[in-house]
Amino acid sequence: MEKNRLSEFLIEKSLVITAIFSIIIILLIVLFILMEGFPAFEDYGFFRFLFGMNWAPSDGEFGVFAMIIGSIYVTLLSLIMAVPLSLLCAIFMAEVAPNSIRRILKPVIETLSGIPSVVYGFFGLIVLVPIIRTNFGGTGFSMFTAALILTVMVLPTIITISQDSLRAVPHEYREASFGLGATNWQTIRHVIFPAALPGIITSIILGMGRAIGETLAAIMIAGNVVQIPGSIFDPVRTLTANIALEMGYATGLHYNALFGTAIVLFLIIIILLLIANYIQHKYKVDVGGGYL
Amino acid sequence: MRGLKSQKIISPKTSQKIMNAIFIISGIITILILVLILGYILIMGLPVVNLEFIFANPIDSGASGGIFQMIVSSIYVTLIAGIVATPLGVGAAVYLVEYAGEGKITKLTRFGAETLASIPSIVYGLFGLAFFVVAIGLGWSLLSGGLVLAIMALPTIFQVSEVTISSIPSSYREGSYGLGATKWQTIYRVVLPAAIPGIVTGVILGMTRVISEAAAVMFAVGSSLSMPLSIFDPGRPLPLHLYILATEGISLENAYGTAAVLVIIVLVLTFVSNYLVDKYQRKIMGR
Numbered sequence: 001m002e003k004n005r006l007s008e009f010l011i012e013k014s015l016v017i018t019a020i021f022s023i024i025i026i027l028l029i030v031l032f033i034l035m036e037g038f039p040a041f042e043d044y045g046f047f048r049f050l051f052g053m054n055w056a057p058s059d060g061e062f063g064v065f066a067m068i069i070g071s072i073y074v075t076l077l078s079l080i081m082a083v084p085l086s087l088l089c090a091i092f093m094a095e096v097a098p099n100s101i102r103r104i105l106k107p108v109i110e111t112l113s114g115i116p117s118v119v120y121g122f123f124g125l126i127v128l129v130p131i132i133r134t135n136f137g138g139t140g141f142s143m144f145t146a147a148l149i150l151t152v153m154v155l156p157t158i159i160t161i162s163q164d165s166l167r168a169v170p171h172e173y174r175e176a177s178f179g180l181g182a183t184n185w186q187t188i189r190h191v192i193f194p195a196a197l198p199g200i201i202t203s204i205i206l207g208m209g210r211a212i213g214e215t216l217a218a219i220m221i222a223g224n225v226v227q228i229p230g231s232i233f234d235p236v237r238t239l240t241a242n243i244a245l246e247m248g249y250a251t252g253l254h255y256n257a258l259f260g261t262a263i264v265l266f267l268i269i270i271i272l273l274l275i276a277n278y279i280q281h282k283y284k285v286d287v288g289g290g291y292l
Numbered sequence: 293m294r295g296l297k298s299q300k301i302i303s304p305k306t307s308q309k310i311m312n313a314i315f316i317i318s319g320i321i322t323i324l325i326l327v328l329i330l331g332y333i334l335i336m337g338l339p340v341v342n343l344e345f346i347f348a349n350p351i352d353s354g355a356s357g358g359i360f361q362m363i364v365s366s367i368y369v370t371l372i373a374g375i376v377a378t379p380l381g382v383g384a385a386v387y388l389v390e391y392a393g394e395g396k397i398t399k400l401t402r403f404g405a406e407t408l409a410s411i412p413s414i415v416y417g418l419f420g421l422a423f424f425v426v427a428i429g430l431g432w433s434l435l436s437g438g439l440v441l442a443i444m445a446l447p448t449i450f451q452v453s454e455v456t457i458s459s460i461p462s463s464y465r466e467g468s469y470g471l472g473a474t475k476w477q478t479i480y481r482v483v484l485p486a487a488i489p490g491i492v493t494g495v496i497l498g499m500t501r502v503i504s505e506a507a508a509v510m511f512a513v514g515s516s517l518s519m520p521l522s523i524f525d526p527g528r529p530l531p532l533h534l535y536i537l538a539t540e541g542i543s544l545e546n547a548y549g550t551a552a553v554l555v556i557i558v559l560v561l562t563f564v565s566n567y568l569v570d571k572y573q574r575k576i577m578g579r
Binding site: 028088105121122159216272 | 305333
């Protein structure tokens with residue numbers, strides 16, 4: 001009996017370790033990224049790093065501002081295309097489509113989310129870049145080309161999460177609206193959509209996180225020129241691309257500056273996560289059980 | 293008044309029809325995107341894929357020859373990730389559902405998993421380099437890459453396991469306690485066996501995520517072209533090979549073939565996990 005109690009105790013304690021393991025790993029990630037990135041801030045100056053326009057590692061210039069703007073532009077441009085399409089698709093799946101069509105769309109979206117990002121990048125490189133080149137001039141490597149591929153990549157995220165929040169709107173809401181003589185579309189527009197809005201906004205923010213963190217697809221088609229783009233057909237370099245392109249040969253302060261780039265990226269993601277969390281917690285009650 | 297006016301311009305019935313058409317079009321666009329991408333990759337890639345392509349070693353940095361080394365590397369890193377992440381993810385899920393209940397540690401763990409799931413893969417790549425390759429001293433190796441991928445697979449395995457374990461009816465546990473079993477005996481002999489299909493699904497979903505990953509391993513596995521003999525050797529998983537082939541313009545033909553193989557692997561994994569979810573859900577609902 002005593003032995004039994006001891007082993008139960010040990011098992012419980014080791015399970016606690018597995019439970020907090022993800023937190024330990026996050027702390028380790030933050031620690032190592034900060035440790036390696038900090039010297040860049042110290043030597044080059046944090047604000048000069050963040051707002052500097054000049055990225056020329058061979059001359060000791062490490063300003064990442066153009067890449068911050070590049071990442072934000074590409075992400076916003078892809079959201080402009082992805083949000084309408086994915087919300088329509090989510091509403092279609094949750095409220096309008098008969099079961100048979102739903103059964104086709106669900107695996108389609110799962111497959112879209114499973115396709116590796118290199119394959120998306122490769123498809124963009126081989127198919128989209130030439131199309132953009134012939135139709136809009138330039139090299140074809142552009143912010144717009146990258147945004148097109150990112151649109152496809154964030155579709156599954158936005159569709160899946162917003163669909164969940166649409167489904168979570170209580171049935172009484174629909175019945176009350178139908179009872180007042182509203183059509184299906186009127187019900188969706190005036191009742192279900194507003195009720196599901198917090199979840200929908202969360203889905204868009206998470207989609208944004210995915211787009212801003214995407215690396216290889218962006219490298220393969222965005223053109224990677226360090227500049228603030230003048231038009232959507234100009235090439236850009238994202239924060240993620242900057243890291244992946246140069247890490248292979250970086251040494252010294254350059255190496256630290258790439259970790260510094262990762263810190264900036266990490267901060268953007270944390271801010272997005274905090275906003276998403278805040279919305280979820282704030283509106284949890286208001287939606288009336290419609291929590292994710 | 294304005295509301296009334298605008299409703300007079302288009303009657304509710306017409307707007308319903310217009311919106312239905314728009315909804316259907318959005319669904320069709322989504323399906324077309326998938327068909328276009330998969331179709332293109334498979335049509336261009338499948339003619340390249342044959343037994344020789346799969347079982348031959350690359351020649352001239354992959355300009356010709358096959359992708360055998362890359363398949364071996366992919367299997368190694370994915371297995372390492374699964375072996376490391378499964379006990380951690382399932383253990384955390386068991387602890388949360390069976391011991392902790394809704395409390396601080398549960399919130400913390402969920403927050404941890406959500407955060408891990410949203411860290412960009414390139415940040416994992418840097419962490420892998422700074423931590424596993426340099427600080428721990430594993431060097432550029434399949435082991436370093438596999439461990440980075442284990443961290444990436446962890447949130448998926450944990451989240452799916454948690455949902456599954458908490459869906460096991462409490463009557464199962466009560467029956468076991470009634471027979472005099474201890475808590476751990478109940479978990480090990482009753483709860484976990486009942487949760488196996490869900491846990492397997494979670495593991496497959498985690499594997500699907502990591503087998504497609506290139507950015508997270510690009511600074512950890514070393515991208516060597518020679519055949520890895522052990523997990524301490526460098527290697528080059530399939531997605532990384534595709535990235536290098538495509539961006540360095542080594543061989544378009546082999547890039548198509550590699551992309552097709554990768555897509556087929558992902559399709560099979562997605563199909564299997566879907567099948568399991570379907571079967572398992574029916575089992576629960578049929579009860």
